[in-house]
Amino acid sequence: FLMERKTRAKINRKEVMLAKLRKSCSCTPKKLKNFVMDFFPVLRWLPKYHCKEYIWGDVMSGLVIGIILVPQAIAYSLLAGLKPIYSLYTSFFANIIYFLMGTSRHVSVGIFSLISLMVGQVVDRELLLAGFDLNDDAPPALGDGSLQNDSQTNPTAFNLTIAGMNAECGKECYAIGIATALTFVAGVYQVLMGIFRLGFVSMYLSESVLDGFATGASLTILTAQVKYLIGIKIPRSQGHGMLVITWINIFRNISQANLCDVITSAICIVVLVTAKELGDRYKHKLKFPLPTELVVIVVATLVSHYGKLNEVYASSVSGAIPTGFIPPKVPHFNLMLRVAVDALPLAIVSFVFTVSLSEMCAKKYAYTIRANQEMFAVGFCNIIPSFFHSFATSAALAKTLVKTSTGCQTQVSGVISAMVVLLVLLFLAPLFYSLQKCVLACIIIVSLRGALRKFHDVPARYHVNKVDTLVWVVTMSASALISTEIGLLVGIVFSMLCIIVRTQRPRTALLGQIQDTSFYEDDLEYENLSSVPKVKIFRFEAPLYYANRNYFLKSLYRLTNLDPNLEAARRKKYEKKEKQHLKKGDHTTANGLGIGETTLQLVPKQIDFQALVVDCSSISFLDTTGVNTLKEILKDYKDLNISVLLACCTPSVIDSLKRGGYFGKDFGSMQEMLFYSIHNAVQFAKDQK
Numbered sequence: 001f002l003m004e005r006k007t008r009a010k011i012n013r014k015e016v017m018l019a020k021l022r023k024s025c026s027c028t029p030k031k032l033k034n035f036v037m038d039f040f041p042v043l044r045w046l047p048k049y050h051c052k053e054y055i056w057g058d059v060m061s062g063l064v065i066g067i068i069l070v071p072q073a074i075a076y077s078l079l080a081g082l083k084p085i086y087s088l089y090t091s092f093f094a095n096i097i098y099f100l101m102g103t104s105r106h107v108s109v110g111i112f113s114l115i116s117l118m119v120g121q122v123v124d125r126e127l128l129l130a131g132f133d134l135n136d137d138a139p140p141a142l143g144d145g146s147l148q149n150d151s152q153t154n155p156t157a158f159n160l161t162i163a164g165m166n167a168e169c170g171k172e173c174y175a176i177g178i179a180t181a182l183t184f185v186a187g188v189y190q191v192l193m194g195i196f197r198l199g200f201v202s203m204y205l206s207e208s209v210l211d212g213f214a215t216g217a218s219l220t221i222l223t224a225q226v227k228y229l230i231g232i233k234i235p236r237s238q239g240h241g242m243l244v245i246t247w248i249n250i251f252r253n254i255s256q257a258n259l260c261d262v263i264t265s266a267i268c269i270v271v272l273v274t275a276k277e278l279g280d281r282y283k284h285k286l287k288f289p290l291p292t293e294l295v296v297i298v299v300a301t302l303v304s305h306y307g308k309l310n311e312v313y314a315s316s317v318s319g320a321i322p323t324g325f326i327p328p329k330v331p332h333f334n335l336m337l338r339v340a341v342d343a344l345p346l347a348i349v350s351f352v353f354t355v356s357l358s359e360m361c362a363k364k365y366a367y368t369i370r371a372n373q374e375m376f377a378v379g380f381c382n383i384i385p386s387f388f389h390s391f392a393t394s395a396a397l398a399k400t401l402v403k404t405s406t407g408c409q410t411q412v413s414g415v416i417s418a419m420v421v422l423l424v425l426l427f428l429a430p431l432f433y434s435l436q437k438c439v440l441a442c443i444i445i446v447s448l449r450g451a452l453r454k455f456h457d458v459p460a461r462y463h464v465n466k467v468d469t470l471v472w473v474v475t476m477s478a479s480a481l482i483s484t485e486i487g488l489l490v491g492i493v494f495s496m497l498c499i500i501v502r503t504q505r506p507r508t509a510l511l512g513q514i515q516d517t518s519f520y521e522d523d524l525e526y527e528n529l530s531s532v533p534k535v536k537i538f539r540f541e542a543p544l545y546y547a548n549r550n551y552f553l554k555s556l557y558r559l560t561n562l563d564p565n566l567e568a569a570r571r572k573k574y575e576k577k578e579k580q581h582l583k584k585g586d587h588t589t590a591n592g593l594g595i596g597e598t599t600l601q602l603v604p605k606q607i608d609f610q611a612l613v614v615d616c617s618s619i620s621f622l623d624t625t626g627v628n629t630l631k632e633i634l635k636d637y638k639d640l641n642i643s644v645l646l647a648c649c650t651p652s653v654i655d656s657l658k659r660g661g662y663f664g665k666d667f668g669s670m671q672e673m674l675f676y677s678i679h680n681a682v683q684f685a686k687d688q689k
Contacts, residue, residue, distance in 0.1 A: 005651070041373065042100050042411070049410065057407030062416020064291070064406045065108055065399055069417055070424050071293040072111065072399075072447070074318065074432060075440035078228065079116035079221060081123040081134075081236075082175055084321050084432070086389055087111055088425050093385035094393040095418035099411045101377035103369040104358035106408050108399035108417075109381055113447065114217045115350055115394045117224075118484055119179055122342045125238050126178045126335075132171045134236040179391040181335035185343035186392055187382030190351055194375035202352045202371075208461075209491040210352065211454055212472040216479025216487050218451035219243060221444060226250055228441035229265040231258025231315060240482050260313035261438040268296055268442035276446060283405070293443050297435060305434035316437045321429040328387045345485045346392055347382075354378045354395040361404065398447065467502070471495045506542035508555035511615060511678070518679035520615075534608070535685045536560050537678060539615040544626035552629060562607060564636035610642055611685035615678055617648035627660030634662070634673075643688065645681040646674050 037043045073087035080087065091110045098109040124134055193199065223246050227234050233256070234249040275292035309315040351374075358369045381393050403413060454472075462469040474494045479487025511520040512529030520537055523529055538556055542548060557563040614630075622630070634644045649657070654674065657663060663670040675681040 038370075038373065039376070040100050041103050045410065049412070054409035054412070057409045058412040059416055061403050061406040061408035062413035063420060065403055065413065066417040066420025067291045067294050068399060068402065069110060069421055071297045071440075071443055073421070074297075074321075074435070075443040076111050076113060076116040078437065078440055079113060079120045079224065079444065080179065080391055081120040081127070082179060082391065083172060084318060085425075085429065086176055086179070086391060087116075088321075088421055088429065089325070089388055090385060090390040090393055092418050092421045092425065093388055093390050094381045095414040095421070097381045097384055098377055099414045099418075101373070101380055102358075102411055103373050103377070104361055104395075105367065105410050106361040106365065106400060106404050107354065107358050107395045108403045108414070109354065109378070109395050110393055110399070110417075112350075112353070112394040112396045113221055113444065114214060114353075114484075115346065115392045117217055117221050118342075118346050118349070119182060119391050120224075121238075121484065122182055122339055123175050123178050124236055126338065127171065127175060128238055130174055132174065176389055176391075177332055177335055178339065180329075180386040180389060181331040182339040182343050182346065183382045183390065183392045184331040184386040185336050185340055186347040186350065187379045187384075187386065189343055189347035190375050190379030190382065193347070193351070194372050194379060197372060199351075199355070199371045199375055201348060202355060204492055204496070205348070205352050205488075206468075206471065206495050208468040208471040209475050209488070209495050210356070212475030212491055213349075213479050213484070213488050214451045215454045215472075216476040216481075217484045218448045219476075219480040220484060222448060222452075223247060225441035225444050228316070228437045229261065229445070230254070231261030231438060232256050240486070242483065243480050258313065258315060260309055260315045261436065264300065264309075264315070264436055265438045265442055268300065268439050269446060271296060272442060272446040273449075276449065296443070297432070297439060300439040301432055301435045304436050309436065310434065318432055318435045318437060318440070321432050323426055323429050325425070326389050329389070331386050342485070345488055347379075349488065350382070350392060350394040351375055351378055353397075357395040357397060357400050361400065364404075398450065467498050471498060500547065503542045503545075504548045505551055506540065506548065506618075508541070508552075508559065509539045510559045511537040511539055513682075518677070520678045520682075532682055532686075534610045535613060535682055536609045536611070537613045537615060537682070539618065541618040543621045544619050544629060545621070545623040546625035549625050549629050553633070556633065560609070560612065562640075564633070564640055564642075567607070568636070568639055607640065607642075611645060611681075611688070612637055612642055613645045613647055613678060613681045613685065615648055616646055616650070616653055619653055620650065622653055622656040622660075624660065627656055627662060630657070631660065631662055643685065644673070645685060647678045647681040648676065649674060 069091045070088070073091045074084040077084040077087040094110045098107070102109065127134060193201065220243055223243050224236075226246075227250065230250075232250070232253045234246070234253050237245040237249070272292055275290055279286065279290050279292075304310065304315065304317060310317045354377075355369075355371050355374050358374055359371075362369045378394065385391075385393070458469065458472075461472065471491065471494055475487055475491030477487075478490035482490070509522040509524060512523040512526075512531050513520050514526075515528060515530055521529060522539070523531070536559075538559060540552055540555070544552055612633075619626075630644075630646070637644050646657075657674075658667065663673060672684070675684065
């Protein structure tokens with residue numbers, strides 16, 4: 001039987017588009033109010049804020065995150081190749097802007113190690129191209145630590161024209177100029193993606209790609225920090241293969257290691273790792289995480305200051321961190337052109353991490369987020385701070401988990417964290433003058449524990465899915481051994497290729513009947529299946545399109561043990577020989593058989609079926625090549641008196657077959673060619689026998 005399809009009402013697409021445009025372009029007070037409240041979600045939830053219920057958790061989590069943010073911001077400045085003050089600016093502005101525009105209640109947005117690394121790689125490359133020495137460590141600034149006159153704080157200051165910057169600009173000035181231009185362009189990309197609703201781009205970053213990218217980037221981060229751990233001065237490698245080149249330089253200069261830095265690093269790593277492990281083990285008993293990083297920084301700064309480790313042992317220190325805010329400055333347009341390509345992967349990675357963490361928190365705490373608004377929020381978290389000497393931001397997993405575990409209820413906690421950072425910016429920053437860089441490197445390396453533990457999960461990942469494990473390994477290797485941007489691109493392309501290969505060579509099977517039922521399954525996978533006499537049932541577990549057409553035909557011919565084209569050619573050959581013998585008046589064939597026996601000879605023994613049922617339940621779509629392929633096998637098998645029946649076709653596949661003329665012009669034979677179940681097709685084939 002054939003079910004009647006519903007008749008769809010014809011839609012005038014032009015009228016629909018015009019109606020949408022009129023609705024979008026109209027401006028009413030109510031619509032304007034909704035637009036403003038959607039763009040600034042804080043206007044919706046802040047008036048409904050339950051102070052007695054939420055305030056304690058928000059204040060606690062805000063203070064804890066603020067205490068964690070300060071040492072991490074100072075440490076991650078090493079990754080970005082910038083001064084610590086810029087990391088503090090970034091952490092401050094990102095929390096304020098996300099408070100106004102974000103839709104997630106729990107995500108912690110701010111400085112993030114992977115984003116800092118990507119910024120640092122671009123900054124280092126542009127500094128090299130501009131002729132600066134990456135190892136030209138600026139001496140500590142004297143006086144009040146003002147950043148207004150950069151040429152005084154950096155010995156490498158030139159009167160030069162770099163990318164159109166006609167001013168005296170030192171290394172630090174040019175570095176933050178590159179970082180802000182990169183951040184501004186990345187933010188513009190994110191806002192444009194939000195306007196054009198391109199959030200679907202994140203779908204192409206699978207979990208395996210993201211995990212592999214994070215792990216590979218973590219190896220790069222770890223490698224970049226080793227020189228600070230042991231206190232050696234080696235050139236900062238750039239370009240592809242940075243990880244390998246850096247390790248070669250480390251081993252070449254290992255004899256120059258600073259004993260003071262080595263001892264300090266060993267002590268700090270032991271303390272940090274021990275505290276982290278104890279915190280993980282007893283986290284259910286602790287009301288909030290131990291502020292280990294802050295304690296280590298305070299103690300290390302005091303020891304370095306009173307022990308004069310910089311003067312006596314030549315241990316590298318952070319130097320002066322000025323207080324207050326620098327006047328805002330517009331990112332330079334010419335620099336934007338230089339980093340426009342680099343900003344694209346930065347924008348995508350920043351958005352994907354933010355949205356994925358937001359969705360994770362929303363699912364856990366039963367509320368919804370708007371991915372498009374998240375894109376606007378993280379975009380403006382980059383655009384606006386770029387005018388205030390800040391660099392790119394993103395949501396950070398570790399701080400988000402800490403935030404949720406310490407009782408966070410809303411983004412009010414982000415404002416509290418920003419106030420803690422502001423306190424440091426206004427009053428406490430100069431106190432970190434004597435902080436050793438090796439201590440900051442230790443904090444960065446210990447923070448990578450989560451990403452590096454992914455290596456431990458490889459066997460379990462391999463057991464679950466071998467292809468996903470291969471994607472993880474390829475992405476991780478490319479990110480570590482080539483570069484982070486190339487690694488991300490390689491991971492995306494490779495994961496897509498895996499999907500294409502899966503559809504090009506999918507599983508195929510001949511089905512047998514489950515005894516005493518109307519169900520059919522794979523003959524090779526299940527026991528006690530009975531074959532249907534004179535009927536072959538073929539399943540193809542993928543869409544049928546141009547890329548897998550040949551595989552479809554080869555699999556069909558192999559499993560049914562019959563190639564209709566070869567069989568047709570063989571029959572024509574026999575018929576030709578028969579005609580030649582009949583013309584000569586010989587009533588025996590070339591094989592010595594009579595004419596009657598020849599007729600039997602023309603039907604080979606391998607044709608043990610008279611009907612072919614194609615199970616289309618796994619065929620999600622057909623392109624033109626797919627339709628033509630089915631028409632081809634229909635014709636070829638018909639020439640051998642074998643009927644081809646289609647079963648379990650989806651409505652979209654049926655429509656494709658109709659448009660392709662598979663059922664003829666008037667669809668008159670459709671009832672004898674298309675069936676809604678395999679069993680119906682088998683019964684029809686038996687009746688026709």
